[in-house]
Amino acid sequence: MKPIASAAAHVAAVEAEPSATVSQPTAADFARGLDERLWRWLTLSPALLLLLALSVLPLLNLFATSFFTVSWSGGHSSFTAAGLNNYRELAGDTLFRAGILNTVLFALFAVGGQMLCGFVLALLCTGVARGRLLYRTIFILPILVPGIVVGAIWKLLLNYDFGLVNQATALIGFDAVNWLGSANTALASVIFVDIWHWTPFCFLLFLAGLQSLPQDVYEAAKIDGASGWQELAYVTLPMMLPTIMVTFAFRLVLAFKVFDEVYLLTGGGPGTATQVMSFTLYQRFFREDQTGYGSAMSVAIIFMTCLLLSAAFAARGRMGAAR
Amino acid sequence: MPGRNGRRGLTRRQVVGAGGAAALGLVTPWRYAVAAKVAPMTIVINQSPWFDSFRKTVELYEKETGNQVELDVNPFAGSLEKQRNSVRAAKGQYDLLIMNGGWVAEMYFGGFVEPIAEIDPAFKLDPDVYTLDNTVYFDAAKKAMSAxxxxxxxxxxxxxxxxxxxxxxxxxxxxxxxxxxxELEANAKKLHKPPGRYGIVQRGARGPASVSYDFYPYLYGFGGGIFKNQSAGDYTVTLNNEAGRTALDYYLRIAKEAGHPQTASLDQAEVIQNMLTGKAAHIMVVISAWSQVDDPDKSAVIDKVEFAVPPHAQGFSTAPGLGHWLGGIARNVPDDRKRSALEFLRWFQTKEAQLAYAKNGGIPVSAASYRDPIAQERRFRWMKPLGDALPHAVNIYQFPEASEVISILELGLNQAVAGSTTSVQALNGMAEQIFGVMSKRNYNTGKLPALP
Incomplete structure (x- = not known):
């Protein structure tokens, strides 16, 4: 038997759902249940209607608009049916294609980096006995900075001619690098800034997760003679998996929506090196005022995001089932 | 017009008031007499380098006339969005729209701007005011900006x-x-001493109107153009003709041989920054940056920068692209506010207002200001070349879908500057895409054979 086996059994026990005792319902139970369900629906209906009005209807409107071309004349709009043309054009849109690829790369590397850094920082912070509050405050500082200020800070730091980063690297003999202006480094620079900005989000969720883990499992692992790495691999990570998945899902959705950092730092360039989906949508919908086509692009982005989330949660489900 | 009590004609109080105002007009300076007392109004405007001069001029207008003006100030893109939202509503929020040349066609074609004659048939544009390639006019029947x-x-x-x-x-x-x-190329190469100083610094970054705006004086100065004849409704794409290739090859060559090593990532602010810090021997940027070069808080090259008309190829005239701003009155605001906006425009086009505007750091729109002795002053040394260049200014786009074409140019030119495509590939690619946009919108368009 492996030394951590009993700890793993504890983990399984902690995660296992308590089994419920099921008895046969009577007719009175059924009637009471029906009343309760009706009452529940009645009380919920105002909120549901509000949700419908605020969320579903705008989405339906977006979906409907995506089948039209909108133009203006004499101060009035006119909608011309476009069928599926707006959706067909998406495939040939250079910026949209580049946006998908870059968004996927951005999401993978930025979220991966944030998860890793956030988890390591949370682990370190959990292990610190004194000054935890101070560390925690320092680590969460970047998330408190508004996006526009983050853009200003890093635009200045990474400036080719006057930036602090190039001035610092010049001191140790390196040539100046055009961090935001070279196709080789621009996307990596934006990802780095995003990691800097959003790692505290992961850190906070992971820290909360780590602090809520039951200590008896760790005590069992210690009794079993588990090393620090084994504790991490067989106790901490499995118990943290729900928190990790939720954090990942949150960050993934937010990473897919990235806009401000690209808008402020690179404007999608050079070329299409940092073109992301949201920025393409901004260009087509707002700057170029292509309402119908922009709506089609919006629908496509929402669809892709839902698909991705479904995949993430399905993966979580499979992992849970496998364990 | 009915009075407040519903009767037609003037009340005794109105007659006495009008008489008093007329008497006051006889003894007050011209300025008070020019602008009538009107209802408060709102101007939507962008936060550009010249905004401060406009704000001060508006304050002068308020002081002289007693009329109230509220300024709604926004970033470039934000101003367009606010204008769209306002003019497309049943009732507009903004009376006077400060429209950029890049979106003025959208406003005219969309029917969002009231023709001035419909507010005041007697209004005349001062003959000294530049009409800027006739962009102040719109012929709705011909769908063209023409006189x-x-x-x-x-x-x-x-x-x-x-x-x-x-x-x-x-x-x-x-x-x-x-x-x-x-001559520009020879001089830029002579003064090119990198990395301390670059012969010329160009605006090669991709943006809303960045590298394309930088390229227009070269394209048109070499006799090229994007379309064959927009005013005549001929939108045949001519970007990839020989003149276009010569222009782009030249633009790329000076960037490579006498330019900044990172031209493809430089936007307007960085180009100006290079000049202000003494790192650029030449830049070709919008004139509104003039006040910065002699500003002791911003510039290391005070009194060292001179101004000239944008160069051109032998046999052609200078052809700077318009990036101008026009004041149009929204159609969907109440009549009294339309008249307020027009009163301001009437006052703004006078020579005195224009001179005050220049003294506040603005760029006058009246040729009279450029003939004034003020143009001889050292700090206004940009006025003569600007006055010489303005009659040759080119309105690049006369159709509302211009932003789609600009977007194509921004990407294609940026990729060429970055070296990821050749000039021929870039020109052929851009021309094909622009042709696609114009075809889709049913313009009378065509295309040239691809450059070999």
């Missing part, structure tokens, strides 16, 4: 690029201000 159309707006800021060059370096090297592209 035969109705007056739709009054110029607010006649922005075009000028050549900024280091006069001190020119003096040292015994050079004269370049008139042709060949």
């Amino acid at each position: 035969g159309g109705k007056l739709m707006s009054v110029p607010i800021s006649p922005l075009i690029p000028l050549l900024y060059y280091r006069g001190d370096l020119y003096k040292e090297a015994g050079l004269k201000a370049p008139e042709t592209f060949a």
Whole structure:
């Protein structure tokens, strides 16, 4: 038997759902249940209607608009049916294609980096006995900075001619690098800034997760003679998996929506090196005022995001089932 | 017009008030007499380098006339969005729209701007005010901005690029201000001493209107163009003709041989920054940056920068692209506020207002200001070249879908500057895409055979 086996059994026990005792319902139970369900629906209906009005209807409107071309004349709009043309054009849109690829790369590397850094920082912070509050405050500082200020800070730091980063690297003999202006480094620079900005989000969720883990499992692992790495691999990570998945899902959705950092730092360039989906949508919908086509692009982005989330949660489900 | 009590004609109080006002008009300076007392109004405007001068001029208008003006100030893109939201509503929020040349066609074609004659048939544009390639007019029947159309707006800021060059370096090297592209190239190469100083710094970054705006004086100065004849409704794409290739090859060559090593990532602010810090011998940027070069808080090259008309190829005239601002009155605001906006425009186009505007750091829209002795003052040394260049300014786009074409140019030109495509690939690619946009919108368009 492996030394951590009993700890793993504890983990399984902690995660296992308590089994419920099921008895046969009577007719009175059924009637009471029906009343309760009706009452529940009645009380919920105002909120549901509000949700419908605020969320579903705008989405339906977006979906409907995506089948039209909108133009203006004499101060009035006119909608011309476009069928599926707006959706067909998406495939040939250079910026949209580049946006998908870059968004996927951005999401993978930025979220991966944030998860890793956030988890390591949370682990370190959990292990610190004194000054935890101070560390925690320092680590969460970047998330408190508004996006526009983050853009200003890093635009200045990474400036080719006057930036602090190039001035610092010049001191140790390196040539100046055009961090935001070279196709080789621009996307990596934006990802780095995003990691800097959003790692505290992961850190906070992971820290909360780590602090809520039951200590008896760790005590069992210690009794079993588990090393620090084994504790991490067989106790901490499995118990943290729900928190990790939720954090990942949150960050993934937010990473897919990235806009401000690209808008402020690179404007999608050079070329299409940092073109992301949201920025393409901004260009087509707002700057170029292509309402119908922009709506089609919006629908496509929402669809892709839902698909991705479904995949993430399905993966979580499979992992849970496998364990 | 019915009085407050519903009767037609004037009340005794109105007659006495009007008489008093008329009497006051006889003894007050011209300024008070020019602008009538009107209802408060709101101007939507962008936060550009010239905004401060406009704000001060508006304050002068308020002081002189007692009329109230509220300014709604926004970033470039934000101003367009606010204008769209306002003019497309049943009732507009903004009375006077400060429209950029890039979106003025959208406003005219969409029917969002009231022709001025419909507010006041007696209004006349001052003959000294530049009409900026007739962009103040719109012929709805012909769907063209031409002098035969109705007056739709009054110029607010006649922005075009000028050549900024280091006069001190020119003096040292015994050079004269370049008139042709060949001279500019030779001078830029001579003054190119990287990394301390670059012969020329260009705006090669991709943006809303960045590298394309930088390229227009070269494209049109070499006799090229994007379309064959927009005013005549011929939208045949001519970007990839021989003149276009010569222009782009030249633009890329000077960037490579006398330019900044990271041209593809430089936007307007960085280009100006290079000049202000003494790292650029030449830049060709919008004239509104003039006040910064002599600003002791911003510039290390005070009194060292001179201005010249954008160069051109031998046999062609200078052709700076318009990046101007026009004041148009929204159609969907109450009549009294339309009249308020027009009163301001009436006052703004006078020579006195224009001179005050220039003294506040603005760029006058009236040729009278450029003839005034003020133009001889050292700090206004940009006025003569600007006055010389303005009659040649080119309105690049006359159709509402311009932003789609600009987007294509921004990407294609940026990729060419970055070296990821050749000039021929870039021109052919851009021309094909622009043709696609114009075809989709049913314009009378065509295309040239691809450049070999």
